[in-house]
Amino acid sequence: MEEKRKTTGGSRVEVEDLHLAYPRPGRDAEPVLAGITIRVGAGESVAVLGPSGCGKSSFLYVLAGLVEPTSGRVEIDGRPVKRPRPEVALILQETGLLPWKTVWQNATLGLSLKDPREAQRLRSALEDLGLAGLENRYPAQLSGGEKKRVGLARALAQNASLLLLDEPLAALDALTKERVQNLLLKLWRRHGFTLVLVTHDIEEAVFLGQTVVLFSERPARVIGTIPNPEMGEEAYRQSPAFFERVREVRARFTARWRP
Template sequence: MIEVRGVSLVYGSGPAAVPAIAELSFSVEEGEMVAVVGPSGCGKTSLLLLLDGLVRPTSGQVLIAGEEVRGVRRDVALVLQDAGLLPWKTVRQNAELALRIQKRRESVDGILAALGLSGFERRFPAELSEGMRRRVGIARALALRPRVLLMDEPMANLDSLTRERIQNLLLDLWWEMRFTAVLVTHDIEEAVFLGQRILVLTPRPARLREVLENPGMGSQEYRGSPDFLARVRALRRILGENG
């Protein structure tokens, strides 16, 4: 579904050039959920911007569903790091935003309900908890019924209970909606809970350092199991080696 072929990305040029991604290649199968981890500033957000067509590679190719990505696609949705809500719009209006930009009239009621936001449709972001705001951001993306869901640290800076609840919701929705997902996270346990495979990137410029298979992922019971804890340890070791 997603193919990244020898992609490099350099911001700017000349002496001020910042190489963000170098010779990166990987693919994600249809319906797969992949977690991406790597040191802060290594190029994770840049990778999502490339997949979403908001930034073009300096060299190499990004393909989605066999087509080179040349701009934002209707079937790809991005959840931003801070949910990206507009403070002057209600929960419903925020959740409808991506649909309306695509001139689509579908209802967001179902997805708001699935994310536990029924009854809050007329509230404004400032009236919500941070966890609810993040869920509105996820609802906005999933309202598109995307084939590909890209997420940039959607659970960062939440308390651990809220984070686990949203992780569980996301797992349920992934089973139900069967989207292909790329989840960027710096949370090792989150990567192991939600990634069928975990791509570990090097420090900037991002290259593929290691791919950790994680076939046990897929149920809430996985969290805390011996297999889960072993994967967490393995991933911690890989990341620790980088300093």
């Protein structure tokens, strides 16, 4: 029996006409996001798919409150994003682990652990993620997949209601990547957080996004929003519907890029 998804714990995200331009000394500011409008309901998952350099990471930094947009409305649970918030976890493109700290120390960075529930949540997250027993290892003693999972454990221990994932699996080999994708799907179903994942990997977007949002080249605009309601089970990856959706997404991009 499939467990029913909890969605009440997830944050609601509303982005309207978001513009971002990075200042450049002696030149006009470089536009990176050119009027992005996206809504993500509580507990939903959205995969943002776009070419390298189009502004995907920048979009997440704005949601995380790390970069201030040039204009537009960005709200999480109805409140404007002004600075980083504890309920929003950003998992960076790189593993984000400090090499001189152990798995446990890395996973507890930014957590006070004064709250015993936080330590308990971290223990159960490490267990869930297959990292129990590796707490005292250093990042250099872990595989690529294990390092990624430490970052996820930190987000889970934080009990985040919004997970922002920046190309989380780009550096992994194909099989490890599938395993971590399956794990992410399971965690999303079990914990009910809202997931915003950015990636340049079409299969990853279709496997993990209830909606796939297509970004144009820089400056990024939304060039398509593709519903993907069949996602949610590991077996989706092998189904004809999956291949059909991947084909549809690829066709939307190639149609644009034809000279």
